[in-house]
Amino acid sequence: MRELLSTTAERAICYLEDLGTRSVAPSIDAVARLASLDIPLSNEPTSPESILQQLDELGSPATMAMAGPRFFGFVIGGSLPAALAASWLITAWDQNSGLYNVTPATAALEQIALGWLLDVLKLPPESGGAFVTGATVANFTALAAARHAALAKAGWNVEADGLFGAPPITVIVGAEVHPTVLKALGMLGLGRSRVVTVPVDSQGCMRLDALPPMTGSTIVCVQAGNVNTGAFDPFQQICERAHDVGAWVHVDGAFGLWAAAAPSRAYLVEGIEGADSWATDAHKWLNVPYDSGVAFVRDPDALRAAMAITADYLPTVSEYRNPADYTPELSRRARGVEVWAALRSLGRIGLSDLIERTCRYARRFAEALTSAGYHVLNEVVLNQVLVSFGTPEITKRVIDDIQADGTCWCGSTLWQGHTAMRISVVCWATTDADVERSIEAILRIAAKYKGPVKK
Template sequence: MNSLLTLAAERAAHYLATLDARGVAPSPDDIARLAALGGSLPDGPTEPEAVIAQLDDIGSPATVGTAGQRFFGFVIGGSLPVTVAANWLATAWDQNVGLWAASPTGSALEEIALGWLVDALKLPPGTGGAFVTGATVANFTALAAARHAVLARQGWDVGADGLFGAPEITVVVGDEAHPSLLKSLGLLGLGKKRVVRVPTDDQGRMRADALPALSGPAIVCVQAGNVNTGAFDPAGAIIPWAHDAGAWVHVDGAFGLWAAVAPDRAHLVADFADADSWATDAHKWLNVPYDSGLAFVRDPDILRAAMIMSADYLPKTERREPSEYTPELSRRARGVEIWAAIKTLGRAGLSDLVERTCRQAQRFADGLSAAGYPILNDVVLNQVLVSFGDQDAVQRVVRGIQSDGTCWCGGTVWQGHPAMRISVSSWATTDEDVERSLDAILRVAAREGATTARPV
């Protein structure tokens, strides 16, 4: 066991140490070699050392360098070194954090980390939480609590009786609601298509002047951090309106909720603390390993009522039982890495991480704009949308920058305009990485004949 773990650690350390010297995207040849990992089911055993070697020799070159300094796609952060190490230790522990009795350490670390998160994100004291896979399941979990609460007010127990014959719930979302939110609504039986959509402005913010009339049980979903622009819905206007109508307010804040930790950005989320539930990711801006999502509910008793399960063989203690707040019973100890990240960074480190990456995003925007390429969004956070012309031109530039290997950016379409999206989320990105990547983008754009005309 010792030699095997040492081998894996040495190879993993070498992988991370050499990321800067390789292209961010794997080559077609490296991808083609993945076929060597397949073949027929082996008839007999293989030496574990040979298995690790093959994983590294064939698998590592074909990975995308998301753990490196110049990956700017999908709002993916790297993993802080301490969180990688904590993840390895937690894997060695092999804890199932479903019950306190099964993992006192994992359960205690979740409790501590939850308190720190509520404090750092400026959520109401006493807010309950769940450690889940990502923002999709975080939205699902929080919206399940919302569904339970609004129907309970009507005298309906959705957990016991389901939705057949239940009072109809009105669900309000913005036109720019993230697909993961809509997926969660579909999984909960609330429907992706039956939602009431509110028009948005040129930054993707819900228009407070276009809110519908509400009656009966209702859930209003607002967004903290548009996935394309980084913009925030006007929570200060929407939440009082929703609460006056007796509606539950849920916040999809997959990455934008982390603006709360940075003094210069905290005003963007100040009004969102008045909501009833929130969803975010830790594997984005907190930079912990995949997977790690967080659901928060103002009233932990409501979250517990929506999630609780029981069986005679499951022991109960006087402590918080983690499985009573999540969809899963069995799950890994995600709280370990979150605890390690916050313990290492502290309040000042969290602030610096968010502020620094936001400044770097602005540097991208300034450099591209100075070169004549239109920036399509107000850069309020860590997201930049840049136009290089029509759809074909943008695709050429995106393919070109991904093939170039200096950095990785993806394409998108923003309100009918094709664009390249730059998301700066990694602790490892330096100002030098930004300049190097900016030079590469401008070089590829010039080579591909990108235009500087603003789309109309």
């Protein structure tokens, strides 16, 4: 085993060291070679060494360089060295981290990490939390607590009695709500289509003047970081209106919640601490390995009521927190340890610098593209840049060529009627040189389709 794992580590190191020079997108030939893996399952065992060699020689070249410094297609960070190393170690530990009495090390580390997260994100310290797979399940988990609280006020035990015959719950969302919130609502039985949709402004923010009346059985889903523009809903005013009538406010902050940790961006989340629950991703701006999401709920009892599990064979009695009481899963990996390692390695200053630096890179992209005569569609308040290169057809062709070129990788989107390229800057490994190299490639490719400048 020692030789195998040493070889594995060496192959992984070589892969990571190559990310800065290779094409961001895999070649057509590399993807085609994956077909050679599609063989019937053999009757006899295969050596681990042979399996590893196949994975590396066929799989590695066919990967997208998402862990590298010039992948801007989605809000995807690489893995910080400390977080990656912690991931390797906890995989070796192989702890099923649901119960403190069984896995005290990972349960304790996750509890510490939750406290640190509440601190750096400036959320109420009494809040409960859960480490889950990503923002989809983080939204699901927090909204399950919201559902519990709303129906408990009406005298209904939804965990015991389900939704058949339950009092109705009204859910309010913005017109540019992220689809993962709607998916979570669907899984919770609250419906993707039963929501009340509030119009948004030119940046995708929920309009206060269009906010409908609310009651104690209302859940309002607001957004920290629009997936296209990076914009933020008006949290303080919405929380005040909602809490005047006893409604619940949930924040989808998959990446925008991290603005709280950066002094120059903290104004964007002003009033967000007044909400009742929050969802975010650690595999985005905190740059820990996939998959890693976090749900926070101000009332930990509501979260526990929605998620707790008991069984005769489980040693659930403990004076310490059992992670399984706060998550949808009983069996789960100790993803919170990677969060602990990332925060421990960065410290407050390092985390702030990571966010400030990537926001600065986004502004640099916007300035360069604007100076070259292209239309940046959004106010670049965070790490998101939307740019149009002309007609929808031209913009699509530019994006296709940029992706094929391999210098960097940016995605496409359709936002408020505009076809645009979306640049998302979030990786810890991105440098000024990476940004300038990417700008040069984007402008070089876009120039092929640029007509005469109109005077």
